[in-house]
Amino acid sequence: MFEQLVSVRGEGDEWDFKETLNDLTSTSARVNLAKDALAFCNLPNGGTIIVGVTDKFEHVGLTATEKIDTTAIRRAIEKYVDGDFVVVAAEHILIEPGTDEERRYGMVYFRRRFSQPVLAALDGQIRSDKPVVFRSGDILIRRGAASIRANSGDVRRLFTxxxxxxxxxxxxxxxxxxxxxxxxxxxxxxxxxxxxxxxxxxxxxxxxxxxxxxxxxxxxxxxxxxxxxxxxxxxxxxxxxxxxxxxxxxxxxxxxxxxxxxxxxxxxxxxxxxxxxxxxxxxxxxxxxxxxxxxxxxxxxxxxxxxxxxxxxxxxxxxxxxxxxxxxxxxxxxxxxxx
Structure with a gap:
């Protein structure tokens, strides 16, 4: 599954690419990751983030210091998630085509554990002088490559x-x-x-x-x-x-x-x-x-x-x-x- 996703040049409802997860001790990184996690959890089969690929789909791999760790990711976002969810993270190594160079990539998969939609438990506030990314009680969904607030029709569909x-x-x-x-x-x-x-x-x-x-x-x-x-x-x-x-x-x-x-x-x-x-x-x-x-x-x-x-x-x-x-x-x- 990783090799198939990493070769795709485009984002979709069920997958996303990030060059890095950034420092998960920072509020900005935690809020932005929680936004995507909340949206992926409201998909029927969950969703996946591939880390180490830029927004122009260049395969740069993880930096030497970045680690993809399930426990660290869960701790970074769990206070923002109202609902039981599953996160599975792993690192993968690929040899770049035409070279002998090995690069590490991350794969992070989110899904809700039960059938009920998950909600935002807290406001996604990065800085007091900036608009909130999401508000407590929001239901987020994926639409194309974007994680956005659900409208009334989306909410009815999710609960149905x-x-x-x-x-x-x-x-x-x-x-x-x-x-x-x-x-x-x-x-x-x-x-x-x-x-x-x-x-x-x-x-x-x-x-x-x-x-x-x-x-x-x-x-x-x-x-x-x-x-x-x-x-x-x-x-x-x-x-x-x-x-x-x-x-x-x-x-x-x-x-x-x-x-x-x-x-x-x-x-x-x-x-x-x-x-x-x-x-x-x-x-x-x-x-x-x-x-x-x-x-x-x-x-x-x-x-x-x-x-x-x-x-x-x-x-x-x-x-x-x-x-x-x-x-x-x-x-x-x-x-x-x-x-």
Whole structure:
């Protein structure tokens, strides 16, 4: 990310260039840095300052005495910030193209920790005979390369987005909770299919300890449990992006179908691989659902199994893990603000 930003010849909403942060013990440096930090924190994904590049985009690097330190930067600005925020700072070294010269640069990233906008906690007063840079209670935003006071429309948008984000987080937490419940429900299926080898022990399913791994749950009760989880997810559906909702539905269909097959086989006293229907034919619908959650090459490995001297191993636990990773990836995208 640093190498991409440092090569840009222009400033934008989410990044800025500074030749130096100046002496952060001075009021002027602290106020000017706080102004940019307040504005970056009110962006959905935060913003970044690259230090060591002039306003004409010349790469001069840091001076020998300037240090980019997270703690020092936070201490310099935190009294001006009303709201919890994150600052991450680091130094990077680049060898200038066409030379052997190494130059240090700084990268400082700001974002708010929670969804609510951050406000100025104090007046940004550099000198008593100069206008204030910002006032206590101001909400600053980025517009192009400038950090400015938000107007009424900006404020409405920020607080609306804050409410929407909080609702989305609550909805995603509910999906996560249902995913955990779903995994608990399917635990016996994992034990069953992971212990058995398809071809070697075709009649071993009647063993009481293996049948007991599925407990006393009936098909009807299982359907009720899956339906209850689906109802919980549907209640927060308006706040869940389509991609995440579909990923969860596919995962629920995958594990639910395998569980129902295992319960029927337990009650019938027969056993076939999880890749098959009860009559031994391939379960093509299950494979179709799995393809929406697991990369094709990975799915082929689970589906075809590993041939050993005594039989073919087709453990189901890695498949369920892979399916759930797909849901978790979608959750991560949503919480990062990108989805």
């Amino acid at each position: 987005n804050s409410i929407v984000h909080e609702e989305r987080v609550r909805a995603v937490n509910e999906v996560w909770s249902c995913l955990v419940e779903q995994r608990r429900l399917v635990g016996g299926v994992e034990v069953l299919y992971d212990l058995l080898i398809d071809s070697e022990y075709s009649g071993v399913f009647a063993r009481p300890d293996l049948a007991a791994s599925l407990g006393g749950l009936t098909e009807g009760r299982h359907a009720e449990e899956i339906g209850r989880l689906q109802l919980r997810v549907s209640m927060v559906r308006p706040h869940i992006p389509q991609n995440l909702y579909q990923q969860y539905r596919n995962c629920a269909t995958l594990v639910g179908r395998m569980h129902m097959k295992a319960l029927r086989q337990r009650d019938a006293g027969i056993f076939v691989s999880w890749t098959c229907m009860d009559d031994g034919s391939p379960d093509l619908y299950l494979r179709q659902v799995a393809q929406t959650l697991v990369p094709q090459s990975e799915l082929d490995g689970y589906w075809n199994g590993k041939t050993a001297g005594s039989g073919t191993y087709r453990p189901v636990r890695p498949l369920i893990d892979a399916a759930e990773r797909g849901v978790l990836s979608a959750i991560q995208v949503v919480l990062s603000g990108l989805g």
